[in-house]
Amino acid sequence: MVAEKVFTQLRRGTLEFCVLALLQGEPRYGFELVKALSDVDGMVTTEGTIYPLLARLRREGLVETSWQESGSGPPRRYYTSTPEGSQALAAFTADWQRFCTSVDKILQSGRRG
């Protein structure tokens, strides 16, 4: 597939904002977040790479974490977006929509011509 490389890059670039989007409002623990992302087709190819991503978001102050005991397994680290994270997500969402519109427009005009 010619576009595979492109989508790998796109996925890599957009994944952190998908993570931030899932962490708006409610805190989620790592495993739950990974499952939520994996349920969406094509978003995550290697689940393990989400953890380093979460660690980076925390270092950058875009998410914060807290530990909670769980009934069924080990203690869970819950992630939730900080105000900075929500702000970054809002900025990205606006840019992303503009970007998608532009690409769509060009793809469609190409198809017509």
Add this chain to the structure above:
Amino acid sequence: MNMELDSNRLVDAYLDELAAEAAALPAGRRDELLDDMKTHIAEARAAGATSDDEIREVLQRLGRPSEIVAAATDGLVQVEVPPRLRPWDFVAVGLLLVAPYLLSFSVIVAMVGWVIGVGMLWSSNRWTTIWKLIGTLTWPLGYAVALALDMFFQAPIQVSLVADSLVAIGLTVALVLNARAPRQTS
């Protein structure tokens, strides 16, 4: 064979490989990553993945350890620490130290060797100008000490030779110890 034992072995092998791949990460990041992976696997097990095949699938979905570590390395600047002395720096220092002793063998060889050593010393970026000067003056300084002992104290020739050697070796050791790799700007 016990199924639980088998899947434990799979998980252990996976975590071992991950730990080996993650060895280069800073300790804090490495430990956190390994903890996250262990927790993830424990959660998957608590959620019902118990058989060999199920565990294998959990690990496969996590991805290859090298990929995960590569993601953890993202944004980290890999700093390659340059060696303080490269082989040719040792050659330079060696020539400066040994050349004087070649005098009794051949004056030309000694002089040529010393001049090459001095040239290598000054073209190296491992020393400050002060230390390059000290390196250059090692031979004359050692000779001066021997000469002084001979002239002012009428020291036996052996004593002068030993003093000469001690000065030369001392300065050479100092030269080696004060070699510094230049700070990388990139």
